Amino acid sequence: MSDGPQPQTGQSLLFLTDEQLRKGIEAMFFAYRGFTADPDRILEEKSYGRAHHRAIHFIHRSPGTTVNNLLSILGVTKQSLNRVLRTLIEDGLVASTVGKKDKRERHLHLTPEGAVLERALSDAQRDRMRAAYRTVGPDAVAGFRQVLEAMMDDQTRHHYEAMKDRTE
Amino acid sequence: MSDGPQPQTGQSLLFLTDEQLRKGIEAMFFAYRGFTADPDRILEEKSYGRAHHRAIHFIHRSPGTTVNNLLSILGVTKQSLNRVLRTLIEDGLVASTVGKKDKRERHLHLTPEGAVLERALSDAQRDRMRAAYRTVGPDAVAGFRQVLEAMMDDQTRHHYEAMKDRTE
DNA sequence: AACAATACGTCAGCTTTGTTGACATTCCAA
DNA sequence: TTGGAATGTCAACAAAGCTGACGTATTGTT
Numbered sequence: 001m002s003d004g005p006q007p008q009t010g011q012s013l014l015f016l017t018d019e020q021l022r023k024g025i026e027a028m029f030f031a032y033r034g035f036t037a038d039p040d041r042i043l044e045e046k047s048y049g050r051a052h053h054r055a056i057h058f059i060h061r062s063p064g065t066t067v068n069n070l071l072s073i074l075g076v077t078k079q080s081l082n083r084v085l086r087t088l089i090e091d092g093l094v095a096s097t098v099g100k101k102d103k104r105e106r107h108l109h110l111t112p113e114g115a116v117l118e119r120a121l122s123d124a125q126r127d128r129m130r131a132a133y134r135t136v137g138p139d140a141v142a143g144f145r146q147v148l149e150a151m152m153d154d155q156t157r158h159h160y161e162a163m164k165d166r167t168e
Numbered sequence: 169m170s171d172g173p174q175p176q177t178g179q180s181l182l183f184l185t186d187e188q189l190r191k192g193i194e195a196m197f198f199a200y201r202g203f204t205a206d207p208d209r210i211l212e213e214k215s216y217g218r219a220h221h222r223a224i225h226f227i228h229r230s231p232g233t234t235v236n237n238l239l240s241i242l243g244v245t246k247q248s249l250n251r252v253l254r255t256l257i258e259d260g261l262v263a264s265t266v267g268k269k270d271k272r273e274r275h276l277h278l279t280p281e282g283a284v285l286e287r288a289l290s291d292a293q294r295d296r297m298r299a300a301y302r303t304v305g306p307d308a309v310a311g312f313r314q315v316l317e318a319m320m321d322d323q324t325r326h327h328y329e330a331m332k333d334r335t336e
Numbered sequence: 337a338a339c340a341a342t343a344c345g346t347c348a349g350c351t352t353t354g355t356t357g358a359c360a361t362t363c364c365a366a
Numbered sequence: 367t368t369g370g371a372a373t374g375t376c377a378a379c380a381a382a383g384c385t386g387a388c389g390t391a392t393t394g395t396t
Contacts, residue, residue: 021294160198
């Protein structure tokens with residue numbers, strides 16, 4: 001493989017050149033920074049980090065989820081999640097209730113206060129995404145989602161697809 | 169704003185519902201994990217991290233770049249970059265040469281050994297992206313790139329556009 | 337009833353990668 | 367020649383990941 005111009009089997013494969021793939025890699029890197037920039041500013045004021053944001057996001061999306069479930073969605077260890085979860089519970093943003101059927105489990109919910117922060121964070125993040133979506137239009141958005149889904153690990157994709165999506 | 173179904177101004181704006189935007193946010197989160205998973209495995213063997221990968225990537229893309237320029241591309245402090253850069257130079261993967269015109273500047277290049285690692289890392293990352301691109305086709309890829317570019321900060325987009333792209 | 341497995345929490349210690357602040361050196365330019 | 371810019375280095379710290387070990391409560395299995 002070389003960085004230089006390559007013989008193409010057809011014009012339709014031009015998007016698979018090393019150069020184009022590199023541009024895609026860089027686009028992911030740079031875009032992810034923008035993607036997290038707005039919530040990061042809000043989190044900094046409250047002395048929280050991205051890990052708190054992720055926990056809040058997925059507790060909002062799956063109210064009543066267990067610690068174990070959240071662990072596998074986030075892909076971190078229980079020690080790592082516990083540190084974050086403990087501060088959120090202490091600060092009254094997350095409620096942890098003993099399982100009814102299985103008392104070993106803890107079910108996680110956002111408190112009203114937690115929901116307020118969740119809303120602020122996701123508003124900030126959605127604003128940027130909404131602006132991007134408006135700029136490029138529905139067809140580009142569909143392509144965007146398709147590529148992202150295709151880039152996920154199989155196991156991750158299951159988590160992704162399990163999240164509710166009322167438009168489908 | 170509410171999570172529930174919302175009155176639409178038209179069918180064409182269905183993709184701007186909170187739910188759809190949330191799905192986009194989750195897609196970014198999950199896809200970014202997949203995006204970094206393959207190079208991470210290679211880096212772990214060599215006791216390097218993602219910060220090393222990023223430095224290597226952009227030194228490869230802009231040979232002879234200065235430390236200051238790299239700083240602004242990566243968006244980190246000089247102290248943070250220096251730590252990474254120092255190990256790469258010690259390990260013989262990166263060469264730092266005093267500037268000819270301005271001797272305060274250091275120009276960074278990959279050594280042959282550094283180029284070998286760069287190739288291994290980017291091959292791994294490109295393989296996944298290539299597979300995704302093949303799955304979804306050129307139109308979706310174009311949309312993917314458009315959305316990512318629209319999500320970047322203005323300053324970041326300048327860096328992105330400054331990177332060479334021989335197909336444009 | 338005894339035992340094994342599961343879910344969760346916690347302690348201790350370590351790593352990577354980011355941050356500030358302080359300070360020295362080198363060099364260009366006014 | 368003096369001021370500012372670019373670089374490098376030291377120290378200290380924080381966020382957020384990791385492993386390993388251990389304790390407790392609960393549940394499932396034999």
